[in-house]
Amino acid sequence: MKRTRVTIKDIAKELNVSASTVSRALQDHPALKQQTKDAVRELAEKLNYRPNTMALNFLKQTSTTIAIIVPDITGYFFSAAVTGIQDILVSSGYNIMICISNESYEEESRIVEKLSKVQIAGILVAPSSTTFNFDHIKKIQRNNIPLVIFDRDCEGVDAHKVLVDDYSGAFEAVEYLIKTGCKKIAHITGASDLSTNNHRLQGYLDALKKNNLPILDKYIIYAQGFTHEHGIKPTESLLKSNNVPDAIFAVNDRLAVSAMRTAKKLNFRIPEDISIIGFDDEPHSTYFTPALSTVWQPVYSMGMLSARILLGDIKRKEDENLQLRYEVFKTELVIRGTSKKL
Structure with a gap:
């Protein structure tokens, strides 16, 4: 059955008054008799009339x-x-x-x-x-x-x-990994033209430079998206290479979680064999074993x-x-x- 919306015209027809009278009554216009206002409001309530907000906005x-x-x-x-x-x-x-x-x-x-x-x-x-x-x-x-x-x-x-401040968040994360003894740190990032990705990539690069660690193109992997599925192939390419990294900094938590799962399937111990840090601090990050280190943002x-x-x-x-x-x-x-x- 087709549902129809009650309009001002429907109320006007029922009460045998003009649509403008109904409109003014609903807006409590002082020029109208209280009896008319009460009759309009009572019928509007009975018919479950609801004003069309978009139409009113357009008129105003x-x-x-x-x-x-x-x-x-x-x-x-x-x-x-x-x-x-x-x-x-x-x-x-x-x-x-x-x-x-x-x-x-x-x-x-x-x-x-x-x-x-x-x-x-x-x-x-x-x-x-x-x-x-x-x-x-x-x-x-x-x-x-x-x-x-x-x-x-x-x-x-x-x-x-x-x-x-994506740059500082990334810089701090990578420098922390360096301070814990990691020297071969990979970065799983996303689209190169996205500002957040670029700033986090630059933070990663500058942290390596400051600590005199080499920047290797093979350790910078571009994922095709931001979901868990998009982190599998990048992680596999890193962990199956001839020069396996000892840490991964991922551009977001979903890719970091994917890196964790992939590393476990390949029998890597976390963090003994490889450390992983994400970015976002999503609520589920604490429920994994081990819980995910990450960068919180408000x-x-x-x-x-x-x-x-x-x-x-x-x-x-x-x-x-x-x-x-x-x-x-x-x-x-x-x-x-x-x-x-x-």
Whole structure:
């Protein structure tokens, strides 16, 4: 059976009044008799009438909907960031629309194109790993839609940005491995044009340079994605080579966990034969044996701050100059069982 939504016209027809009268009654217009208002409200409640928020926003040329564009929502990182964003926006009276790009530049561009055609209060975006052209992001700005870029940078785009100090987190992790006696440290990374990957790679490289350890191309392996499955082949290629590393620093926890499982299948002892450190500190990291050493980053706080900055921009007066915010959160190295103790 087809479900139909009750409209203002339905209420008006039932009461034999105009649609504008119903609309004004629902908004408690002072010019209407209280008897008319009561009759309209009583029938609206009986028919389970719910206002069309998007239509009202269109008429008022305002919106209470904010879009969040993220590459993925199945893992801990972006779900935690979205939760932080939601906790701020919903408590401030806004609705959120979660849009998932699935790590696709094309899908991300399509999402932005669709959002540009509807009334939207603001947009928060974490770019996909395949987004290297930012014309669609700049289009958001040209449409005067408040924008905050978080987690992954869009270099060259002047906008509010909330990021994490990926470089320092990676540098600290690799230097720790060196201090525990590791001298052949491999790095499993991802797409070379993604800002977070580049910053973590540079931290890895600089830690080796500072400690006078050689940089070997064969120890830098590029995974085809960020899931557990994507870490198997890179780890196998490292552990089945003629010059096996004594440590692996992975660009995220999922690849690190995959490296752990693969190493165990190949009969490597962790951390006696090989140390492993990840990046993210996902909740499940503590439930493995041994528990995963990793780099913690304040994801929830990053989401909350991103939302607060966006709200500040939305509420900014038209004649008030825009002061762009560039915020960088610090990370923390968390040592558990997959790396040797100092």
